[in-house]
Amino acid sequence: MSVVIQFAAKQRYDSYIGSSEFSEGTLDYMYGLDLSSNELSGAIPAELGDLSKLRTMNLSRNFLASSIPDSFSKLKDMESLDLSYNMLHGTIPHQLTNLTSLAVFNVSYNNLSVIIPQGGQFNTFSEESYLGNPLLCGPPINRSCEAKKNSEEADNGGGEEDDEAIIDMMVFYWNTASTCVAALIGILVLMCIDCSWRLAWLSLVDAFIASAKSMLS
Structure with missing residues (x-):
């Protein structure tokens, strides 16, 4: 061969x-x-x-x-x-x-x-x-191989913690946005259904605007 x-x-x-x-x-x-x-x-x-x-x-x-x-x-x-x-x-x-x-x-x-x-x-x-x-x-x-191993594990662990932090922050923002949207929809529905409540709400808004103007003047 x-x-x-x-x-x-x-x-x-x-x-x-x-x-x-x-x-x-x-x-x-x-x-x-x-x-x-x-x-x-x-x-x-x-x-x-x-x-x-x-x-x-x-x-x-x-x-x-x-x-x-x-x-x-x-x-x-x-x-x-x-x-x-x-x-x-x-x-x-x-x-x-x-x-x-x-x-x-x-x-x-x-x-x-x-x-x-x-x-x-x-x-x-x-x-x-x-x-x-x-x-x-x-x-x-x-x-040291042991130090290298620990460093790699720390890097991997740090990456996992960063991922978890990002996920938690996204969940927080999503919940906050959902709550605000739900509250806004509820207010709009009440304003459309109950005229007396709508008038009270508008009066409250006008009073708040007037108060803000007086504080700024």
């Missing part, structure tokens, strides 16, 4: 074809892959995880927008993995902690989230490996 890896970079389209692990092929001898600063976009091909002899991979400074493939955990000889300055999202696969030869790991300036995996070589990476990912938490960055 052959493995096909295809790339489009700088208005070029290349296809590398290698054989399976039981026979020799071009990809069996690939120890390094550098496609940095090529304006690549889309998802990272999961098939890159089949390049079992890779020791270094640099896909930085592109426009790759996907999660980090779990298949990278098969790159047992990987020593350097640079995925910085892309638009990667999702979590960092915990399976990558099984890469015991990984000495350099850089996923800075992406959109990765949730807790940073711990164990193996990941215990040796510094904060610089994760800069520019505001949704990441846990060591080695100075951002």
